[in-house]
Amino acid sequence: MSARSPGRVILTYGRSLMALVIARSLAERGVEVIGCDDVGMTVLSFSRHVQETFTVAPWDTDPEQFLQDMEAAVRDYAPTDGRPYVLMPVFREIDLIARNRARFEPTIKLAAPSIASIELVTPKDRLADLAREHGLDIPDTWRPESFEALRELAPSFDYPVIVKPVDGTGGRGVSCAQTQEEMEEQAAALGFDNPPLIQECIDGEDYCVCVLASAGELKAMMAYRNVTTFPREAGAGAVRETVDAEPFRAEAEKLIAATNWNGVAQLDFRWSGAAKDAPKLIEVNARFWAGIFHSVESGVDFPWLLYKQTVGLADTHEEDAEIGATTKTSGAWLLAAIEDVANSDPHFNAAAEAWADAKTHAKSGEFLSAIENASKAVGKSLNVREALSELRSAVRDLKEAPSELTDAKDPLVGLGALFVLSSLARHGKLPPEVTYKAEDTPPESFEPPPARKRPIIGITKPEEGDTIPYLAMRLAVWIAGGDPVKLTARAPRDPRTIDGLIFGGGSDVYPKRYQGNPKPGYRYDLARGDMEASWALAARRHDLPVLGVCRGAQMLNVLAGGTLHGDLTGFKVDRPDHILWRFFHRLPIRIRFKSKLAKITHCSAEMHVNAIHQQAINRLGAGLTVSAREPNGVIQGIEDPSQPFWIGVQFHPEFLIYRAPFRRLFRALVDTAYARAEERRAKSLPPATPPQTPEAASDPASEQRTKVNAP
Template identity: 45%
Template sequence: MTEFKGRAIVTYGRSLMAVVIAHSLSKQGIEVITCDSVGMTAASFSRFTEGNFVHADQADDPRRYLADMVAHVRELKPDDDRPYILIPTFRDGKFLSEHRAKFEGLITLAAADFTSIDQVDPKQHLVETLKPLDIAAPKTFTPTNAEEVKAAVAELTMPALIKAVDEVGGRGIEFFQDKDKLLKRAIERVAKENPPPLLQQAATGEDYCLGVLYENGELRAHMAYHNLQNMPSEGGAGAMRETIDDAPFIRAANTLMKAVGWNGIAEIDFMWSGNPDDEPVIIEVNPRFWAGLFQSVESGVDFPWLLYHLFAYGTVPEASEAVVGTKTRIPVAWAAGAIKQALSAEVDTEGAKQSVRQMIDHVEKGELKSAFASLKTAFGKATNLDEAIALLRVQSRNAKNAKSELMLSEDPMTSLGIFFILSSLARHGKLPPEVTD
């Protein structure tokens, strides 16, 4: 029986971020349990996790979500004094930090204080926090009615953009070259959205992401990467990345994070021309792990372990320098392979085979929305889905003893996390926003 040095609960198990965190902590002898509002997730199939549980969806029922989390945390609390850490993976970090008191005496929450987070997130709070600081930022307005929109547009030069204050991965961003079109659309969105979106001068240059870990406002670990390819192409999340020298971004990051007393991890987005004479412009702060976490760890900066150590022991061990030039990409093809294997001849899926072939074709062409539409059709036609899921569970247990060369191929069953989509369909009657937006 494995003797674990500590236990961690990792949220948002559907994501590759959770798999990266589980892999990192497992290597250090930490027992990892993951959770999500859906049952069949990437992390639940991982050979680096020891269990998982399902909780209410935070967005749909925050009160029940909090009650579920407290109940599971209490149930899973170790009998001894080993470190017991709750690691939020995605947007739940701010909510859990706000309700940190609910977990006192049960588990240690590895997230920055709510007062610090609230100064940088949502985006309109960051705008106010940056005003007295010596940090380059784009001209930004926070209009609440049509008259304020007109005044803001009059001061902006093109290109400019409308940006939702509480979205991720490039969602809610619209770019404009024409003032009249910007004005019309901004009035529409400000009247409709709550909270209203920002109006912002478009910064020149390209997008750069800085991952950081601070200990009470002092920088302890850092690395930066550049998105070589985005999905969608304009303003979306990175699909191919490369690690770069992060020196141009450190001064601004330190100025901001010291001002808000940051304690934990974060990701800071910059726009920069790449010219050493130009100052990078800060765009937003994500108070959580980031989609490029795999890139960070592959570059040599093990943020999950460093974060765990900070909250388990109160200090951050010396971090490695990032290896500049490291490149990674999102393994979309593995998801297609997982579906193809799951709906194999071992189960009765005659009616689904054509839809599966269509899905594979869409994935190979990069047509992800069409691919998942075909996936939904395939599952609707499969006549023995329970047997398929049972088979996947058996394969997952067998894969715990498998070993291969690369981190994610070393944990091949995580690709079966695509089935969180099926769980979402069963529980909520719709595809999750991660694959439809």
């Protein structure tokens, strides 16, 4: 340890960028920082702002051992010269630590609210109880104890409504039901062992209100909103902007007084922005938040204020945040959010891909190779180079905005991605931040799926209409050797039963998904958009091949953070005015020579396609490249080179299957889906047995798939 400093702090969850921001804030003021996690080689272990790091048992799977490890570390690192000594939980382990406060104090001061305060707002249904008792302004909320009770209440709801689990994090399990039927389906899917919440749907935007309180009194406050998120439907902030916190002050003060709050918290509000409307309190997170870096950059240094309050230094005074301050989340951190968004709280992944940003400074290419090889050993590859390049291009107009990884004095923190290897060595598996899990809770028993002659290809479509394109798509898939099934917002399926996906054509993508302006009077299919966003995330989790057609290609781009041209009036377009004749019109497009589309279709320079679309891709989403363009520059094809099959085409190949290039496109999708189905089936089979007898070897189940040749 160094010479005497103003104090010493232990931070948890050392892999996270939140912990890095907190460590910098404290260390720059002379506080010694010690980090911990259940893996080694974390972000904190490579930061110059951290003195030492240690490992503990996982708090969620082995809580008692975690507590014992923390107790031992608290004793070992206790100063002997009377300096202030603080344990500052960073992530969800705060509940466990607060519940066991007596095991740590008075040896170390705990910078956390009391467990009594936390349990007034966690799980989510308790906030509803607190609101009723103290008059907090939250959306109307119900928690029927049974499906029968839900049905009795259902006719009284004003739809749409929000259906969400009481204990979910990161938006998992939350859905919007447009009708009573949808609401009942979504609630039944969550189950009534722990009954879900039904909540009024509030118009407007989400606002993150960050607070520090002492004994029920507000001490510091700021607010921000996510200007853009990535992935768009997951809510991980990509660009954040500070806003005036005054509209939220009264409600925040009521909550803090009602809970006798002591420490930091993030309050999630929903608000229209209109003075006549009151902001509605949605949720309370009893810990630090994803945008802590933004809070500090805006002028409100919550880590330092919390430290001073905990050790009894001069009274904290409310600092003014810089309204309009903008920060960006590092491109590498966004890539981590892409990987993890459906599996873990997307805000707190520590930057496995941040390595790609730091490697240019560290000059340690062998470590990147080690990470990729380790992940491939369990069937996953980080594959970040090209995606990072695309993401940087997408936010080039924010080049000067600060991010968590822009500290030139702390260049090696990107090596914190090596916590991946530490997890492999310590726990024998990759951490959840860089892997996809099928489901949080697998079924108690799951029979290996039977061998399939035809892989199952899900085709998205609206609830009503678009019958002819859907039937044409079914035919194209069947000819290619697949078994087509329909996917709609009201007909969900288990991703484990689908081997490949086609995002079909249809009505315009809702413009607010890409910061566009809705057309007056146009009827957008919001339910389908939500359904396709969910399927896109499921496809990433389960490594499913995806083909986007027309609207489907646009949707893939938007979900990756891209934008669309709302209309094509700015382009010179040579095609019939009547949509019927566009089915027969043939438009020449240029194919990128080295693209997957060129390789699959055997068209290395040009092909002729139909032109039915009225919108087109504008700015590319992260990780995507252009594979085809019209002569006027309009994008006709996109793909993700890091995926086996993630392709979008603006034309409708299902109406062109009389030509070989388009049959090859469907055949490539089906073949990739079949390979993925076999891979998943192989993983579910029991360990290999001794060689079979001749009789067993002749079992029909062992026969290979019979491929259906395309005409």
